Structures are given as C-alpha cells and as structure tokens.
Amino acid sequence: MTDPSDFELSPDQESLGKALDAARAGEDKELAQQVRDSGEHFVRLLTGLWRLMRTHDPENDAFGGPVTEFARVVQQLFDLLGPLQMVCVEGQVYVNDVRIRTDERMGGGADLEQELRKHSCGGLRFEVPITEPHVRSMLHVLAATPPAEDPLRALQQGLREAGLESISVNGLFRLRVSGEDAARPARAGSAGVELHQTLSRATGLVADAWDNLAAGRTPNPLPLRRMVNDIVDGAAAAEDVLADEDASDVELGRSDAAYARHSLRVCTLSVLIGVELGLSPPALSDLGVAAMFHDVGYAAREGGFAPPFERHGSAGARMLLRQRGFHAAKLKRILATLQHHDDAAQGPILLARIIHVADDFDTLTRRRTGGALYSPAEALERMNAAAGRRYDPGLLQLLVNRIGKYPPGTLLRLRDGRWVLSISGVRSPETFARPLCRLVRMPDGQFVEVGPEVDLALGGAIADVVPSREAEREAWLRRSLPPRSLPPPPSSK
Amino acid sequence: MTEPAHPETPDPQEPAELRLGHTPRGTAANAVVLALTRAARSFLLYDPKNEAIRHFLDVLRETVEGYCEEHGDLPLVVRPFELVVDGEVVYLDRDRERSLAFRLYRDGVRKVSLRADVTWPEVLKLLEVLSVRFVGVRQTEDDMVVLLWKAGFQHVEIEAVEGFVPDEELGSDQLTDDVGGAGGASRGHQVDAPADFDLPAPVLRSRQPVELRELPDHWREGLVAEDAVSHLPELCQLLVDALLRLVADPTEALEFSEVVPQLRELRDFVLTEAHLPVVLRFAGSLARLELPEAQRRERDQLLASFADRRALARLVHGVPRGVVEAPQELVDLVALVNEDHLEALVAVLEAETSESSRRVVRSLVERHVQAEGEAIIKCIPGASSAVACELLRTLRYVNVSRAVEAVRVSAGRSDEEFESAALRVLEVAELSPVVGALFGTYVNSTHAPIRAHALRLVATRHAQGAFPAVLDRVKREQLRLNPLDAEAYGEALAGADPARAHEVFRDWIRPKGFFAVLGPPMLSWVAVSGLSVLRMDDVEELIQHAAKKAGSELQRHCTACMVRHRRVIRGARP
Incomplete structure (x- = not known):
C-alpha cells in the first residue's frame, strides 16, 4: 500500500471531489426529503383510496383515517410547494415536476395512471388545500363510471358540480425525449408554434413562481430552468415571438399577469443577447432563469404593499435568499436581481448588464394603457444614445445586431401606403434595415386579418415608423373590431 | 486521512455483478459499464481522495479506451434494469439501489451513446454526473437531465426525457383551453404586481441612430470569460x-x-x-x-x-505545493479572527499528510509561538507523536528555552519520535540544572537509540546535572551492560563531571576493602572507557592496574584505552 504521505491526489480525483462537494453544497436536503416523503405519501394514499372505492362507498367509516391523512398531506405539500400539479405519465408520477418514488407493492405509479386513464386524465391540479368533505366528494367523482364520450370533460364537469372548482384535470401526457423534434418531419410554422407553446407555459410557470415566493415558500428554479432550456434550444425563433405580443396575452388570458409576460420577454431578449455573445448553453440557461426572476421583488409585500421601484431589487434578492444550497446560478441570479437597474459604469455583473438592456428595452416598448412609451425602433435609438453610460455598449450593440433597425413588433408605414409589422430580426448584414414583415393594412386602409409576408429585402420602401401610441390604437382596433368595421388609418406624415 | 482500500478485493456485502455479453463487443461493453458503475458507486464507500478511487478511474479509462479502439461507438440503450447495445444486453441489475440502468432510467435518461472519439474529460464528466446521483444528492437547481444537458458533451450523446407534454395522438389536448396545459399553466394566480411595476421608465432624452457593427472576437471572449467559473x-x-x-x-x-x-x-x-x-x-x-x-x-x-479547524485545513491544503511559508493573506486572516487558533492548527497538523502543507501550518504556529507559547507547551503532552514533534521543532526554532520547558512538561512521554525531538532541543539548549536533569531522563529511555544519543550528548555537552542519573543507571544495569554500552556510559560520566567520574572510576578499579582486587567486570569496563578521555595524572596507572587484574577481553580493551588516552593527552581526538 502506498504510504499516505506519498499519496498525492490525481487531477481527476481532485475534480471529481470538487464536483461532489459542489453538488452536495447545492442541495437543500431537508426540503428535498420533505417533498419526496410527502409526495410519496400523497401518491400512496390516493392509490389506496382509489382501491378502497372498489369495495366501499366513500362515506364508509373505513375512509375516515385515510381521508384525514390525505387532506393533511395535501396541506403539507401545499405549504411547501404551493398549488399541486400531479402528473402520471408512463408509470411515473410527478408532483410539481418532482418525480415521486412510488411503492411497487401498490403497483407503483402505474395503478394510479391506469385509474386516471379511464377518464382520459393524465393529472390533477389542486389550487388550494382540500378539506376532508371535499376529499370524499372528489372520490365520488373519480369513482364514477366515465362516459364513453369525452370522459375528461365529464370528469371536470363532475368536479365542478361537486363544488370542487379548485381541482382541475389534465389530459393524457407523454414523455418528451430530447431530439424527438428533430426526428419528426417538420411542419410548416411548427417551430413558431412550439415556441409559442413553450412561452405560454413559461408565463404560467413565472406566475406560479411569483405566487410561491409571495406566499413565503422556497424558490424552486428547476421548472423554470427546464423551460428556459427550451427557450435556449429554440432561441433562433425567439425573435418571432417578440413580434407578436398577442400570443402570450391570449394564452394567459389575464391582463394582470403583465409581469409574467414582461419576465418572459426579458428572458427571451436576454437569451438572444447571450447567444449573440457566444455564451455556452449552461450559461444561457443561468442567464434565462435569472431574467425570469429579475423583477420578482414586486411580489413581496411591505406592510401589505408592493415595494417601490428603488427596493424591488433588494426585495427580490431577499426572496431568492430563501433557496438553500450553494449554486453558481443562484449566486448570479441574486446579484442580477440586485443589480439589474445599475448603470454599466457601476460595474454590475455580466448577467445584470445583459438583463438591464433587455429589461429597459421591454419596459420602453411593452404595451401598457395609453400605448407603449416608444416603438421598438425608437426605443433602440434612445437606448443607443445612452450606451456606455447607462448600458454596456457592446451588449446593446449585440441586441441591435440581432433585432435590427426595425425590431420585431415595429409597425411601419411604407411609401406605397401599406402598413406592415416587422416580424424578423436581422437575417443578413444586408437586411439590417430591411426586415421581413407582415402586411396589416392595405394602401386603401383596409385591415388584413392574416396578411401575407412582405420581405422588405426584396422591395418596398419604408416611409416611417408608426409611433407607439398610434400603433397601440391599431392593435386595439385589430383586437376589438371586426375587420370590415375598422376605420381608415391616419395618413402617413 | 481516508481509509485505505483494496479495490481488487470484492466487497463481501456486494453481490457479484453479472458478466454479460455473448459477442466480443458485448463483453467489452459489459466491462465498460461495470467499470463505470463501480467508479460511480465507489463514492458511496470512499472519499474521493482515497487511493481506491484512483484505481477505479484507471480501470475505467483503460476499458473505455480499449472498447473504443476495438469496437468504435458505444450506443447504450437504457431500459429499466438493463443496458443494451444493438439488441445485446450488456448490463443487468435488478437491485434498485445498485442498478446503474435503473437510476438512469428513473431519472429520464433513455440512451447514452459514447462516440469512438470520446475524450477522457468527457467520460470523467459523465462519471461526475452519475456519481452525484449515486451518492444521493438532489440539487435544488439541477436534476440529472439538466446536468447532462449542461455538460455540453461533444462526443457523448444523451437522449433523455426532458419533461412531459400533452399527448396529441391521444387527443388529450382538446381540453387544454378548459383545464390548462402541462407544466403548470397559470390559473387563478394570487400575486398582482403593481400596475406601474418597473416604472419610472428610464429617461432617455436623445436618440442615436443604430447601425450594424461587428464586434471583435477578443471583446466577446473577454465578456464570456467574465462568466467563467474562475470568477x-x-x-x-x-x-x-x-x-x-x-x-x-x-x-x-x-x-x-x-x-x-x-x-x-x-x-x-x-x-x-x-x-x-x-x-x-x-x-x-x-x-x-x-x-x-x-x-x-x-x-x-x-x-x-x-x-477554525475545518477552514484552516482547507486553506492550508489550497496553498500551492512547494510553498512552505503561510501566505500573508492567511496570516492576516488568522490575525483578524480573534480566536485561539492553536488547537485548530494542532488538529490540522494531526490530519494533514502532505509535508508541504505541514510546513505551512508550522510557519503559522511559529508566528504565534511568542504569544501562544504557553498554550503550545500545554498542547504537547497530549498531542500525537508527529504533532508533538512538529510543535517542539517549531518552538526550538523560535524560542529554545520554551522548547526546554515543553520537554520538561512532556517528560512523561515515552514515544521514541518525541524523545528524539526532545534530545534535539537539549542539544542546543543552554546548560542548566534542568537541562542536565532532562538528559538524565533520556539516559533512562526504554529505547536503546535514545539512550545512546542521550549519553553522547551528556558526554559532549558536559552535562553535569545528568551525572547522578547516568551513574545510577550504570549501577542498576551493570549486569546487563554490553561492552559498547559500557564505553558509552564511561565516556558520559567522564564528560559530565570529570572530577566525580575520576573518583568513581578509581573506586571501581581499586575497590576499598582488604580482599578486593577489582570491581565487577562491566563496571571496570565503564571505568577504563571513561578514564581514557580524562586528563588526570593517575589515569595510565589506573588503566594498567585494571589490565593486570582483568581477563583477556578487558585487557585488550585496557590497551586500546591506553592508546586513546595518550592521543587525548597529545590533544588529538580520542
């Protein structure tokens, strides 16, 4: 045996040792254990109750103990995680994206999945903790024989009728394996559709994250990170989404979740800058998650009120501090949350400087009552004038290089009287000021519902950029009035 | 220090792993997977610093390189308990706790393909991800699929479940408008941001037209580097x-x-x-x-x-090899933290095996020895041999008199390493009754080399205070003395106190009493040896007297001593 004093670590051992130390440092063992234990208990109880229903009526005394216990476990999980989303897929059970260990003696997750599948149901969502009487009501509904037609809708309807509006049901799921999109034949516009789906899910996740942090729970970045990784993978198409604010609005269906849309757009813009810069995918992932959380301080309450602008960064950092375990991403995220409004001259970290550019661009251009402050094109020019002082000039230039002189979402008047909406970033150096557009009004002022693409690289001269208030009016009219009743647009200057 | 291990020896607790594969490729793949599993699982048993881990890594590297050279790509399809290469099962373990396949499958990994040109750092990275899961760590930030995604492999392809989506083929997305899609779409959220969130907007009064401008690569590289782990x-x-x-x-x-x-x-x-x-x-x-x-x-x-102990251990271990002085930052840190660090430093010395790191700790102790001398002295009796020696050495460099005090309070220690270090202190200490008495202590050591060293020092340093102890020892041990010991004792007595020694030797050679002719033989041997280095008038006569009455061996010794004595008289070295 080697004399211990002669034994020096090999570099491989050293790096493995460090990696394990880092992983252990990034673990919140207590929380992970609680979620897993409670989640396992939750699945076991639900499976057991379902089995019991085969032989007993839910009002039977035999249900007493398990029902009480089930209500308690739901409360416990709710305290830890907020609204509960249980998904059964391919024999596995996930609670809020955490895979739950299942008891093989009870058929693992497969039994529960099988029972739910009878209703064409793949998952249940509990918006609030459930009381014991409600547990029994839920069991009644779940035990009912599903109709042959549209069983999922019937299940949801049954829950509503039982007064269980806080429980919603999901359709069936399948596991999504990496690379499967590439293997499938491409559908026209499929990238955009998938990206929109990703983004609409992301807005929901951001809103969930805010709710949980506001309720004093521990931050759980993992679901957002998975989502951000999708955005990173689809970054090539991200600018398309910037062109179309309506998409996330429609999916969200709520005007008061503007913060979620803002977070998402800042994330998308930040990732675009990061890609231009040449950040690695893991670094882009960290950047995206940081951007998702950058304004979370507004979810905090100081004596019942949201913190003022000056303190939303520190309020956000205070919330993020609740996450236990060292991780480089967390460290950068907290710093970015604190520094994302600092001027470049103050020396904020790279992620904060990127998010600052993305954040201000969205703040200046996002739709708000009375219209955006500036059109995307004008916002870029104004930010450009502050480069070096307020913004990192290189990072701003990367954004400019990517989204061009007329960024996606800019409404343009052409010399021939047509109105077009910019829908692309820079496709080549020659198209920096000649984006791909979509026709929104004919020269005679007629509104075009789904207009054809107009590639300004092939022709068409820009008269001017439609100012933001006018563009807002146009967007409002397009959303509110039937096409035929649209008034003529204001004439170009 | 971590427990030594014998990686060749199978753990009796572990069931034997299945050797699978009916083709050469399958067998080779089986070897790779087993090597990977053992290496990943080894972190459950051993500290990463353990020698066993190095062995597992060596085996893994050899098997992967061997496989790739011989068979090219290694596409492992992951099933719940099996790993399969082109339809051939190359790994099977149904034990959920042990099975690599099960862990991969459960975490959503469906295929792992190592390309023939896979690099060792990539294999190591893959092992790192697997090991993190094997030791049961679940990070808040990353799961296995995220870790694999982040690894950014160039020559390892991973097919993994990245989440779940509505199953369109089963027509389940028709209700998503009603009941929401997968992944927690927003419904009934509780938090409202203020309507004016993120306002006031930045005031940007002027405009500057934008233009396309390429940015130099070095600028990008500089910014990307800002985000590097090293920062x-x-x-x-x-x-x-x-x-x-x-x-x-x-x-x-x-x-x-x-x-x-x-x-x-x-x-x-x-x-x-x-x-x-x-x-x-x-x-x-x-x-x-x-x-x-x-x-x-x-x-x-x-x-x-x-x-504290843990912190100092880490910091000392981080000092580059070959640096023997504590860096100034470390010195300042220790000074900044107003604590008694000695205990921690001693503990670090106890645990640290690298000589380079030990030197750094010693240098820290040295800096604090003046202020914490008393504390160090108190630490030594209870410290391990190695650490007690370190501390004693340090004290000797900085303050010999404190080192002598440490030797005095630790005189009860009987470990040879410490006794040797103590003698090195006494070797340079100023002679005093205390030092003399301490020499006497080590003359009575149970370790022969220590006794010999102590006697040499008593002789050369003329340690008068040791005389009684040496004399006492000679008398007690006279029946067990061998000629070499006897010479050493004689010279020690002569060196320590020549006058008293002369008296004692004379008594041993010419004992008082009517019938006495010569003292006990070994005492005469001691006496003759000691007399040979004394410059007294009657030395030759006493030696000759001893020779006359002695047996043949002592006679020869007397002759040699006479010669030696004459050299001493002439001023030559004995």
Whole structure:
C-alpha cells in the first residue's frame, strides 16, 4: 500500500471531489426529503383510496383515517410547494415536476395512471388545500363510471358540480425525449408554434413562481430552468415571438399577469443577447432563469404593499435568499436581481448588464394603457444614445445586431401606403434595415386579418415608423373590431 | 486521512455483478459499464481522495479506451434494469439501489451513446454526473437531465426525457383551453404586481441612430470569460458586500439573520476553493459590519468559522505545493479572527499528510509561538507523536528555552519520535540544572537509540546535572551492560563531571576493602572507557592496574584505552 504521505491526489480525483462537494453544497436536503416523503405519501394514499372505492362507498367509516391523512398531506405539500400539479405519465408520477418514488407493492405509479386513464386524465391540479368533505366528494367523482364520450370533460364537469372548482384535470401526457423534434418531419410554422407553446407555459410557470415566493415558500428554479432550456434550444425563433405580443396575452388570458409576460420577454431578449455573445448553453440557461426572476421583488409585500421601484431589487434578492444550497446560478441570479437597474459604469455583473438592456428595452416598448412609451425602433435609438453610460455598449450593440433597425413588433408605414409589422430580426448584414414583415393594412386602409409576408429585402420602401401610441390604437382596433368595421388609418406624415 | 482500500478485493456485502455479453463487443461493453458503475458507486464507500478511487478511474479509462479502439461507438440503450447495445444486453441489475440502468432510467435518461472519439474529460464528466446521483444528492437547481444537458458533451450523446407534454395522438389536448396545459399553466394566480411595476421608465432624452457593427472576437471572449467559473470567488465577494450593505442600510428590511445561511454557503465555497484573497476580504467585511449587540454574537460565530479547524485545513491544503511559508493573506486572516487558533492548527497538523502543507501550518504556529507559547507547551503532552514533534521543532526554532520547558512538561512521554525531538532541543539548549536533569531522563529511555544519543550528548555537552542519573543507571544495569554500552556510559560520566567520574572510576578499579582486587567486570569496563578521555595524572596507572587484574577481553580493551588516552593527552581526538 502506498504510504499516505506519498499519496498525492490525481487531477481527476481532485475534480471529481470538487464536483461532489459542489453538488452536495447545492442541495437543500431537508426540503428535498420533505417533498419526496410527502409526495410519496400523497401518491400512496390516493392509490389506496382509489382501491378502497372498489369495495366501499366513500362515506364508509373505513375512509375516515385515510381521508384525514390525505387532506393533511395535501396541506403539507401545499405549504411547501404551493398549488399541486400531479402528473402520471408512463408509470411515473410527478408532483410539481418532482418525480415521486412510488411503492411497487401498490403497483407503483402505474395503478394510479391506469385509474386516471379511464377518464382520459393524465393529472390533477389542486389550487388550494382540500378539506376532508371535499376529499370524499372528489372520490365520488373519480369513482364514477366515465362516459364513453369525452370522459375528461365529464370528469371536470363532475368536479365542478361537486363544488370542487379548485381541482382541475389534465389530459393524457407523454414523455418528451430530447431530439424527438428533430426526428419528426417538420411542419410548416411548427417551430413558431412550439415556441409559442413553450412561452405560454413559461408565463404560467413565472406566475406560479411569483405566487410561491409571495406566499413565503422556497424558490424552486428547476421548472423554470427546464423551460428556459427550451427557450435556449429554440432561441433562433425567439425573435418571432417578440413580434407578436398577442400570443402570450391570449394564452394567459389575464391582463394582470403583465409581469409574467414582461419576465418572459426579458428572458427571451436576454437569451438572444447571450447567444449573440457566444455564451455556452449552461450559461444561457443561468442567464434565462435569472431574467425570469429579475423583477420578482414586486411580489413581496411591505406592510401589505408592493415595494417601490428603488427596493424591488433588494426585495427580490431577499426572496431568492430563501433557496438553500450553494449554486453558481443562484449566486448570479441574486446579484442580477440586485443589480439589474445599475448603470454599466457601476460595474454590475455580466448577467445584470445583459438583463438591464433587455429589461429597459421591454419596459420602453411593452404595451401598457395609453400605448407603449416608444416603438421598438425608437426605443433602440434612445437606448443607443445612452450606451456606455447607462448600458454596456457592446451588449446593446449585440441586441441591435440581432433585432435590427426595425425590431420585431415595429409597425411601419411604407411609401406605397401599406402598413406592415416587422416580424424578423436581422437575417443578413444586408437586411439590417430591411426586415421581413407582415402586411396589416392595405394602401386603401383596409385591415388584413392574416396578411401575407412582405420581405422588405426584396422591395418596398419604408416611409416611417408608426409611433407607439398610434400603433397601440391599431392593435386595439385589430383586437376589438371586426375587420370590415375598422376605420381608415391616419395618413402617413 | 481516508481509509485505505483494496479495490481488487470484492466487497463481501456486494453481490457479484453479472458478466454479460455473448459477442466480443458485448463483453467489452459489459466491462465498460461495470467499470463505470463501480467508479460511480465507489463514492458511496470512499472519499474521493482515497487511493481506491484512483484505481477505479484507471480501470475505467483503460476499458473505455480499449472498447473504443476495438469496437468504435458505444450506443447504450437504457431500459429499466438493463443496458443494451444493438439488441445485446450488456448490463443487468435488478437491485434498485445498485442498478446503474435503473437510476438512469428513473431519472429520464433513455440512451447514452459514447462516440469512438470520446475524450477522457468527457467520460470523467459523465462519471461526475452519475456519481452525484449515486451518492444521493438532489440539487435544488439541477436534476440529472439538466446536468447532462449542461455538460455540453461533444462526443457523448444523451437522449433523455426532458419533461412531459400533452399527448396529441391521444387527443388529450382538446381540453387544454378548459383545464390548462402541462407544466403548470397559470390559473387563478394570487400575486398582482403593481400596475406601474418597473416604472419610472428610464429617461432617455436623445436618440442615436443604430447601425450594424461587428464586434471583435477578443471583446466577446473577454465578456464570456467574465462568466467563467474562475470568477466565482469574486462574485461571492460581490454578493457578500451587497448583502452586508443591505443589512447595514436602515431603509432595507433585510435582517442579518436572513443572510447568515447564504453567507455560510458562500464561506464554504470560497474555503473549498481556498481562494485566500476573497476569504480574507469576506472575513474583513464581516468584521467591519456594525450590528446591534444582540446580533453581534451570531456575526462573531460566523467570523470565527473562517479560521477554525475545518477552514484552516482547507486553506492550508489550497496553498500551492512547494510553498512552505503561510501566505500573508492567511496570516492576516488568522490575525483578524480573534480566536485561539492553536488547537485548530494542532488538529490540522494531526490530519494533514502532505509535508508541504505541514510546513505551512508550522510557519503559522511559529508566528504565534511568542504569544501562544504557553498554550503550545500545554498542547504537547497530549498531542500525537508527529504533532508533538512538529510543535517542539517549531518552538526550538523560535524560542529554545520554551522548547526546554515543553520537554520538561512532556517528560512523561515515552514515544521514541518525541524523545528524539526532545534530545534535539537539549542539544542546543543552554546548560542548566534542568537541562542536565532532562538528559538524565533520556539516559533512562526504554529505547536503546535514545539512550545512546542521550549519553553522547551528556558526554559532549558536559552535562553535569545528568551525572547522578547516568551513574545510577550504570549501577542498576551493570549486569546487563554490553561492552559498547559500557564505553558509552564511561565516556558520559567522564564528560559530565570529570572530577566525580575520576573518583568513581578509581573506586571501581581499586575497590576499598582488604580482599578486593577489582570491581565487577562491566563496571571496570565503564571505568577504563571513561578514564581514557580524562586528563588526570593517575589515569595510565589506573588503566594498567585494571589490565593486570582483568581477563583477556578487558585487557585488550585496557590497551586500546591506553592508546586513546595518550592521543587525548597529545590533544588529538580520542
């Protein structure tokens, strides 16, 4: 045996040792254990109750103990995680994206999945903790024989009728394996559709994250990170989404979740800058998650009120501090949350400087009552004038290089009287000021519902950029009035 | 120090792994997978520093390289308990706790393909991800699929479940408008941001037309480097400063107790990295933080942890090999943290096996020896041999009289290593009754080499105080003495106190009493040896007297001693 004093670590051992130390440092063992234990208990109880229903009526005394216990476990999980989303897929059970260990003696997750599948149901969502009487009501509904037609809708309807509006049901799921999109034949516009789906899910996740942090729970970045990784993978198409604010609005269906849309757009813009810069995918992932959380301080309450602008960064950092375990991403995220409004001259970290550019661009251009402050094109020019002082000039230039002189979402008047909406970033150096557009009004002022693409690289001269208030009016009219009743647009200057 | 291991020997607790594969390729793949499994699982048993881990890594490297050279790509399809290569099962383990296949499958991995040109760092990275899961760590930030995604493999392809989506083929998405899609789409959210969130908007009065401008590569590289792992310690410091600023700001709601867990994590990280400048700045920021009395205790506890045993061990281990002095930052850190560090330093010395690191610790002890001399002296009796010797050596360099005191209070120690170190102290110590008495102590050592060394020192240093002890020892041991011992004792007695020695030797050669002719033979041997180095008039006569009455062996010795004595008289070396 080697004399211990002669034994020096090999570099491989050293790096493995460090990696394990880092992983252990990034673990919140207590929380992970609680979620897993409670989640396992939750699945076991639900499976057991379902089995019991085969032989007993839910009002039977035999249900007493398990029902009480089930209500308690739901409360416990709710305290830890907020609204509960249980998904059964391919024999596995996930609670809020955490895979739950299942008891093989009870058929693992497969039994529960099988029972739910009878209703064409793949998952249940509990918006609030459930009381014991409600547990029994839920069991009644779940035990009912599903109709042959549209069983999922019937299940949801049954829950509503039982007064269980806080429980919603999901359709069936399948596991999504990496690379499967590439293997499938491409559908026209499929990238955009998938990206929109990703983004609409992301807005929901951001809103969930805010709710949980506001309720004093521990931050759980993992679901957002998975989502951000999708955005990173689809970054090539991200600018398309910037062109179309309506998409996330429609999916969200709520005007008061503007913060979620803002977070998402800042994330998308930040990732675009990061890609231009040449950040690695893991670094882009960290950047995206940081951007998702950058304004979370507004979810905090100081004596019942949201913190003022000056303190939303520190309020956000205070919330993020609740996450236990060292991780480089967390460290950068907290710093970015604190520094994302600092001027470049103050020396904020790279992620904060990127998010600052993305954040201000969205703040200046996002739709708000009375219209955006500036059109995307004008916002870029104004930010450009502050480069070096307020913004990192290189990072701003990367954004400019990517989204061009007329960024996606800019409404343009052409010399021939047509109105077009910019829908692309820079496709080549020659198209920096000649984006791909979509026709929104004919020269005679007629509104075009789904207009054809107009590639300004092939022709068409820009008269001017439609100012933001006018563009807002146009967007409002397009959303509110039937096409035929649209008034003529204001004439170009 | 970690437990030594014998990786060749199978663990009796572990069931034998199945050797699978009916083709050469399958067999080779089986060997790769088993090597990977063993290496990943080994972290459950051994510390990463253990020699066994190195062995597992060597085996893994050899098998992977061997496979790739011989068979090219290794496409492993993951099934719940099996790994399959082109339809051939190359791994099977149904034990959920042990099975690599099960862990991969459960975590969503469906295929792992190692390309023939896979590099060793990539294999190592793959092992790292697997090991993290094998040791049961579940990070809040990353799961296995995210870790594999982040690894950015060039020659390892991973097919993994990245989440779940509505199953379109089963027509389940028709209800998503009603009941929401997968992944927690928003419904009934509780939080409303204020309508004017993120306002006031920045005031940007002027405009500057934008243009396409390419940015030089070196500029990009510089910015990307800002985000590199190597900058993490600096980011830690930035966060520490930011958090402490917020704590100190009365307009902010953040309390010190809220940031303590984060500060602990940051401390652990910078200590693991052994990034001394940042550790020092971090501790300095903390020390300067003004807090109400009630919170100071928590701050002080945290501050103390920057130079406790664990912290010092990490920092010392991080000092580059070959550096033997503690870096100034480390010295400053120890000075900044107002604690008694000696115990921690001693503990680090106890645990540290690298000589380079031990020197660094010693240099730290040296710096504190004047102030903490008494404490060090108290530590020595109870410390291990190695550490007691280190401390004694350190004391000897800095303050010999304190080292003598340490030897005195530790005189009860009988370990040879310490006794040897003690003699090295006495070798340079100023002669005094105490030093003399201590020589006497080691003359009675149970270790022959120590006794011999002590006797030599008594002789050469003329340690008068040791005379009684040596004499006592000779009398007690006379029946067991061999000629060499006897010579050493004689010379020691002569060196320690020539006059008294002369008297004693004379009595042994010419014992008083009517019938006495010569003292006990070995005492005569001692006496003749001692007389040979004395410059007294009757030395030759006494030696001749001894020779006349002695047996043949002692006679020869007397002759040799006579010759030696004459050389001494002439001033030559004996």
